[in-house]
Amino acid sequence: MATIALLGGSGFVGTRTAAVLAGNGLDLRVVTRRAAHADHLRVLPRLRVATADASEPASLARALAGCSAVVNFIGILNERGRDGSGFRRAHSGVATALVEACRLARVPKIVQVSALNAGHPQATSHYLRSKGEAEAILRGSGLAVTVLQPSVIFGPGDSFLNRFADLLRLMPGIFPLAMADARFAPVHVDDVAAAISAVLSRNDLGGTTLQLCGPEQFTLGGIVALTARALGLTRAVVPLPRWIARLQAAVMDFVPGKPFSTDNYRSLLLPSVCSTSGFAALDLKPRSLSANVATALGIAGPLRDYDRFRQAARR
Numbered sequence: 001m002a003t004i005a006l007l008g009g010s011g012f013v014g015t016r017t018a019a020v021l022a023g024n025g026l027d028l029r030v031v032t033r034r035a036a037h038a039d040h041l042r043v044l045p046r047l048r049v050a051t052a053d054a055s056e057p058a059s060l061a062r063a064l065a066g067c068s069a070v071v072n073f074i075g076i077l078n079e080r081g082r083d084g085s086g087f088r089r090a091h092s093g094v095a096t097a098l099v100e101a102c103r104l105a106r107v108p109k110i111v112q113v114s115a116l117n118a119g120h121p122q123a124t125s126h127y128l129r130s131k132g133e134a135e136a137i138l139r140g141s142g143l144a145v146t147v148l149q150p151s152v153i154f155g156p157g158d159s160f161l162n163r164f165a166d167l168l169r170l171m172p173g174i175f176p177l178a179m180a181d182a183r184f185a186p187v188h189v190d191d192v193a194a195a196i197s198a199v200l201s202r203n204d205l206g207g208t209t210l211q212l213c214g215p216e217q218f219t220l221g222g223i224v225a226l227t228a229r230a231l232g233l234t235r236a237v238v239p240l241p242r243w244i245a246r247l248q249a250a251v252m253d254f255v256p257g258k259p260f261s262t263d264n265y266r267s268l269l270l271p272s273v274c275s276t277s278g279f280a281a282l283d284l285k286p287r288s289l290s291a292n293v294a295t296a297l298g299i300a301g302p303l304r305d306y307d308r309f310r311q312a313a314r315r
């Protein structure tokens, strides 16, 4: 296989995927908006970093030249404004530019990292709608496109379990939780990386969509309770009524960084669970959240002290 391009590969899922693919001996090119975003990946062998504007086909085509496939990780959970244009730019806008860039650079294969419920007929969030639009653009391109739809992704360095862990540590006693009944089948980041690796190694998966779920289903309340137990904290998770969750989201829309937003609220209205198993189709067995929550939180596992020292040294 020639070089694999990882578009937006500097992020959480891209970073773990780069490690898996490098371990398999592949040549990699991480395509990023700013080279410094991918500095942490330069330790991997046969990995190069290219900069590009992912909304500009010509810029993207230059970065993709000589690649045999591209994995698109670009995605945002929140936009600056509230009208959906930021989501459309990052999702369907990038998909449009990517199709054109692949034609220009003669890259025949795309793996699109999408999300469960993308394009679902009942999806009301800009996130899910624009992710669905991106899928439709890629599927209609005539290129060999495989769409991966993961549920929420956990693992070391995630911003899901680790964000709740930070909040749990801050709040003694009672933990009020919006959307506590939202359902997920959390999937480990290394299993998503393994799925991407498997898709890249096969030539029969163009035109397919694979849902990626872990083996267990939880409510959000159950995940927060599991996180608290793993941290050795006693917390009573108190579900907030829907109307308060909606109100909280509307207020948080105006908080810098949007820790929760109306768009997040709308995405959570649909259960993020699989109806088919992409892992079974790839002959892979995903690991469970309950057996891996401590390593995801950095409180167990071989890298526990390493991560702590690195954080302390700011390196």
Ligand SMILES: NC(=O)c1ccc[n+]([C@@H]2O[C@H](COP(=O)([O-])OP(=O)(O)OC[C@H]3O[C@@H](n4cnc5c(N)ncnc54)[C@H](OP(=O)(O)O)[C@@H]3O)[C@@H](O)[C@H]2O)c1
Binding pocket: 007, 008, 009, 010, 011, 012, 013, 014, 031, 032, 033, 034, 037, 038, 054, 072, 073, 074, 075, 076, 090, 113, 114, 115, 116, 150, 151, 152, 153, 154, 160
């Ligand atoms: N994490 C989850 O739980 C989860 C669940 C389901 C689906 N997904 C999907 O999986 C993909 C990867 O997720 P992740 O958690 O790894 O996300 P991430 O850590 O935020 O990484 C995404 C990367 O996309 C690039 N990017 C971000 N905003 C951009 C913009 N406006 N224009 C161009 N590039 C931009 C960034 O790369 P540079 O800064 O290097 O350009 C960033 O590192 C996303 O598409 C996400 O929607 C994630």
